[in-house]
Amino acid sequence: MNPVIEVTNLKKYFTTPRGMLHAVDDVTFTIERGRTLGVVGESGCGKSTLGRTIIHLHESTEGQILLNGKDVTNLKGKDLRQAREKMQIIFQDPYSSLDPRKTIDSTIREPLIVSRHFTKSQIDQKTQELMDLVGIDERLRKAYPHELDGGRRQRVGIARALALEPEFIVCDEPVSALDVSIQAQVLNLLKKLQKEKGLTYMFVTHDMSVVRHISDDICVMYLGQVVEKCSSKELFQNPLHPYTRALLSAIPSTDIDKPNKREILRGEITSPVNPKPGCRFAARCPYANEECLKLQKQEEVSPGHFVRCCRLQEISSSYN
Amino acid sequence: MHQKEIKTDMPFLSIKDLKVEYKSDGQIVHAVNDVSLQLERGKTLGLVGETGAGKTTIAKSILRILPDIGSHIANGEIYLEGENLLKLSENDMRKIRGNKVSMIFQDPMTALNPVLRVGDQIAEVVSLHSDNNNRAEHEKRAKEMLEIVGIPAERYYAYPHQFSGGMKQRVVIAIALACNPDLLLADEPTTALDVTIQAQVLDLIAELRNKYNTAMLLITHDMGVVAQVCDTVAVIYAGSIIEYGTKQQIFKHPSHPYxxxxxxxxxxxxxxxxxxxxxxxLPPDPTNLPQGCSFSPRCKFATDACRKEAIGMYKTQDGHDCRCCCIEAVMKGED
Structure with missing residues (x-):
């Protein structure tokens, strides 16, 4: 057991004019070195906020974050800067996450300069190595982001995140803006880098086929809470929470012989502002009854498989 | 008077050799190159391809809503029920838009007018294509449409910002379907939506299509959506159809290397x-398409012949069209 990231009861609330928005509510997990935790859910479920809170782009409201066993929850100033060298992020949109007035070279170089660990010639050498590592041609060194296509821009984002040799990287929907043929190139690159450098990923996405491909373990989030957590294999073979099942059945299958057996959900994701204590999925859940209005606990139904649903015993017998 | 030339022995929608160009920085962007396709009533044709392949341009050409400046239809004919839409006057065309042919736009966040009530935006289409000025009747129809797409009629008076993404997309669908169009152009109708909402919207579209026998051109990059919804499929690459057949043919025996x-x-x-x-x-630069097959620079089967001259459509073993002259080598390579 060698956890890189341990998150305990993490909460992130935002104050809005209408009340408290529970973006991340009581999330607990650990990620072992060299492994990938996939976080899936629909827009607005708090998956990006979770990633950003862990690496301190947002201050957490409550809870604890350990990086390599060291508490980094409330770091500030110089300590925070040092800790951040070990945790990086790759952003969703390769169009807006690069400075349009900086060349590719100076974007990749910037973290190396800011860290103050390297001499000028070391920085030159490292920048070159990073560009080779992610597969950006030498001729693009002096190019600006607008001259690059989405896939190459995302490679620049990856090179920048890798510059200070982090141990943990939050990948926030890194391929959702890319076409499938380019998406496959970037996913392969991320996997190769993980193998070579022993990186630990938290991979945030809404695409179930991508998350299945890249993750070792998966958290399914709904309105700020983790409703199901288990290994990637287990999740796709034996999904238990009604939301997970609906989510999986809603993916249009490319197999034309097997038409989807869809469990179509009624309604839409409800508001995360001042949520009631009960199950947040209850309003759309086909199995909901008055028991679901009570506080839901996360339970371990089999080793390593956690589900947050009080009626699981009853309803799982009706699954086929 | 405008002379109408109507051919009767044609499929419901028939596009022949469509070629569309954009001008950009003095260069010509070859967005659509000699596209031909047919669609019958009640059927759905999927246009599949990556960003910039020219899918949306084809749909916009049918409605003739390409920007006036900087784009023009260089060649081709678009027949709807035997009538060439490209020959119609702007006045006649306006009667078709939103009425006989309508379009669902990709991004529900920008397709609606933020300062008009959603109901009024639906009623606008109805009143434009109605022969009377009875506002109450148009409003009633708009409310009916809201109910059809699963939004309570009392939300007529809401503004777009009060709706979620899924609800906005339903309003866009309601606008597109308000006049019972014969042809629906759906441009990535569910790409901006979450999967559980996508499932709802796809079901809704399928239900309405079956009810009114609407023909649909579905533009998407999601093969899963195609598998669920379409009857025939055209795969587009760099502005050309490179493979064209029934869903079974394309999914069971894909033949083009792309x-x-x-x-x-x-x-x-x-x-x-x-x-x-x-x-x-990467896909080729549309201002500077490679000679011959536009996929040849990325294709492991490419030969000198592929790089020389334009490639025609070949019939595959099971009889669908494939724009590849190395088709036999490709089939062997696959087995």
């Missing part, structure tokens, strides 16, 4: 694989 690559690049939901199989390289 189509095969596209299927191969999707992470498999049923099998574990260590590495994905991306298509090497």
């Amino acid at each position: 189509t095969i690559g596209l299927f191969g690049a999707i992470p498999d939901m049923n099998e574990d694989e260590e590495w994905l199989h991306p298509i090497d390289g």
Whole structure:
């Protein structure tokens, strides 16, 4: 057991004019070195906020974050800067996450300069190595982001995140803006880098086929809470929470012989502002009854498989 | 008077040799190159391809809503019920838009007018294509449409910002369907939506299509959506159709190296694989398309013949069209 990231009861609330928005509510997990935790859910479920809170782009409201066993929850100033060298992020949109007035070279170089660990010639050498590592041609060194296509821009984002040799990287929907043929190139690159450098990923996405491909373990989030957590294999073979099942059945299958057996959900994701204590999925859940209005606990139904649903015993017998 | 030339022995929608160009910085962008396709009533044709392949341009050409400045239809004919839409006057065309042919736009966040009530935006289409001025009647129809797409009629008076993404997309669908169009152009209707909402919207579209026998041109890059919804499929690459056939033909026997690559690049939901199989390289620059086959620079089967002259459509073994002159080598390479 060698956890890189341990998150305990993490909460992130935002104050809005209408009340408290529970973006991340009581999330607990650990990620072992060299492994990938996939976080899936629909827009607005708090998956990006979770990633950003862990690496301190947002201050957490409550809870604890350990990086390599060291508490980094409330770091500030110089300590925070040092800790951040070990945790990086790759952003969703390769169009807006690069400075349009900086060349590719100076974007990749910037973290190396800011860290103050390297001499000028070391920085030159490292920048070159990073560009080779992610597969950006030498001729693009002096190019600006607008001259690059989405896939190459995302490679620049990856090179920048890798510059200070982090141990943990939050990948926030890194391929959702890319076409499938380019998406496959970037996913392969991320996997190769993980193998070579022993990186630990938290991979945030809404695409179930991508998350299945890249993750070792998966958290399914709904309105700020983790409703199901288990290994990637287990999740796709034996999904238990009604939301997970609906989510999986809603993916249009490319197999034309097997038409989807869809469990179509009624309604839409409800508001995360001042949520009631009960199950947040209850309003759309086909199995909901008055028991679901009570506080839901996360339970371990089999080793390593956690589900947050009080009626699981009853309803799982009706699954086929 | 405008002379109408109507051919009766044609499919419901028939596009012949459509060629569309944009001008940009003094260069010519070859957005659509000699596209021909047919669609019958009640059927759905999927246009599949990556960003910039020219899918949306084809749909906009049918409605003739390409920007006036900087784009023009260089060649081709678009027949709807035997009538060439490209020959119609702007006045006649306006009667068709939103009425006989309507379009669902990709991004529900920008397709609606933020300062008008959603109901009024639906009623606007109805009143434009109605022969009377009875406002109450148009409002009633708009409310009916809201109910059809699953939004309570009392939300007529709401503004777009009060709706979620899924609800806005339903309003866009309600606008498109308000006049019972014969042809629906759906441009990535569910791309901006979450999967559970996508499932609802796809079901809704399918239900309405069956009820009114509407023909639909569905533009998407999602092969899963195509598998669920379409009858026939056209795969577009760099502005040309490179493979064209029924859904069964394309999904069971993809024959063009690009189509095969596209299927191969999707992470498999049923099998574990260590590495994905991306298509090497990038789509070509549409201002400077390669000679011959536009896919040849990325194709592992390409020969000198592929790089010389334009490639025609070939029939594959099971009888669908494929724009590849190395089709036999490709089939062997696959087995």
